[in-house]
Amino acid sequence: MEAALRMEGVSKRYGPTVALDRITFEVGAGSCHGLVGPNGAGKTTCFGIAAGFLRAGSGTVRVLGREPRDRGPHRPRLGVLPQDAALPPYLDVGALLTTWARLAGEVRPEAAARIALERVQLPQAWDSPPRTLSHGMAKRVALAQALLGEPALLLLDEPTAGLDPRAAAEVRTLIAGLRGQRTVVISSHNLTELERLCDAVTVLDRGKVVQDGTLAEVTRRGAEFSVQVSRGDVPLPELRALLGVAGAELSPSGSLRVRLSDDAPPAEDVIASVLEALLTRGTRITAVSQGSSLEQRVLDVTSGPGGSGS
Amino acid sequence: MSPLVELLAITRTELLRTLRNARVLILLLLFATSTALVGLIVGLLTRGLDAQGPEAAEAASAGILGFLVGDDGGAFQRLSELPLLVPLVFRVTLFFLPLYVALLGYDQLSAELSTGSVRYWAVRSRRGSILGGKFAAQAVVLGVLLGVVLAGLFVAGAFLRPGTEPVLLASAAARFWVGGATFAFAYLALTALSSAVTSGPGASLLLNVGALVAFWLLEVVGGRAALVHRMGGPASWTEGLRWLSPSAYASGILASSAAFATSAVAYGVFGAVFLSCAWAVFRARDI
16 A cells, blocks of 8 residues: 555654654554553654654655655645644634635635535534634634645544534544545544544654554454453453463453463453353353553553553 | 745735734824924924024025935935925934834734744744735835825825925835835835844844944944044054944935935845845754
8 A cells, every 4th residue: 555654764853852762653544543651752743844844964855756855746635634623713614714715725715615515514613703603613714724635644632622512423434535535643531432433543652753653563462352341250360271262461440451472362252262261150241352441552652651561 | 826926925915914913003193293293393394494584594494405315416406405394204204213123023923933823833834925925915005104104294295385396205205215215125125034033022132222233333433433434543444343333324225326325225125135144044954
């Protein structure tokens, strides 16, 4: 698959602070890619470099096959939703979007602006001054701006931050609707949201890539599974001795995590034998899930509070 | 999209923004009011001089004009045909104009960089277009303001000296406008540079005012050394310092054609240098 965004050995410093340290990852064309990590991991710097707002100190960056600061034909094909998407107060929403559409190279800017506003389900906001919009509505207008010019690549920095659950769900639905039509890169702290939307994830920590791959790879779907236990005995030594089990740990909340060995038989067979061992002991099971949650994986691989930093 | 279309789109939007910005409107009103106030004071003074008799008034007027244009006989002759109020108020206006320009435009780029809002950079406009569009919009506002202030000044002058030829007034007004506009645009370019170098509006204003003070000091130090030299004192390299300051060319705006042209070219060069530096900084920097 052709890469819509490729970063190779990219570093960036702010004075003595290293924001990015030789990071390498790529985003396949047409995919939905999550960029995650704790605060200060370098996600926004990554976005800034990809959008051409920041210069990389070293390394190679290619956006749709070109330099990010290239003013050539790829320029209108990149849509950006900045993190703090405050709208300028001096024009009504329609006039703002029309201006942006004109700047994005739309031949019929007003028509393009109206279509973008309809796409985010806010056609009624056309004549509204930005100050009268709710936070969620303003975010959707900003998203409409990012969609102008039919971008091939969308960079969305915290698209649902600060939104109430309903507004966040609406924005998520909107982003889900873009899947397959264009490449979307999302930076977010809402990992459940990313798990629902993304095909692939890059985990950053202190300016380094600590995990990168498809969602299945990152969440180790083929390498471990979890069993939620509500009551009863969990025979950990017996489970650890089962064929294909490399390790088993039980958390105080009753979550049993079982890691599969490299030479394990198919995961389904190991799951069946573990469940059988538990049920034989009369253990009550409430849920079984393959792999870790993205949240658990991020906690595992990053050095923030609760993470091991491995 | 061509750079010109992009530039025009940003200029148009910035004009709308400027006209809807309460701070800018208050500043413009303040500038017009302060000019009117200076005009009133000068008008009262000239009326007082007139009351002392035509000879005393003529002598005082000649003294003031001599102060404004030095030994430039051509300029003296041309300006003496105008009511004294007009060149005097215009010259005082030029003294304060750089500060008004700084207050008008100190946040033109720095606000764009510091607020994190969706503005031109979010749609990835060329940085040259952002800089040029903002500069052009404020230049239009300044040009119109200068035109309004000069129109008021010349109308007041025509009332004070009813017999003055309308053609003479019109040509002098046009000349003052061209001189004042090149002067204002050079300082607007300095404001753009201050704004491009800094990351916040406050720092931009501070740098801009600091630059104005530094230029004023260069003119004072250089002018004093030149005066000492003219009075028979020793020549000093510091004399040349005053020509590095834009304010040193302000008197040329009232002078005869050659000095006027020199002054206009000097302001054009200052403006071009400041704007080029602003573009180079803005193009290279992180946002």
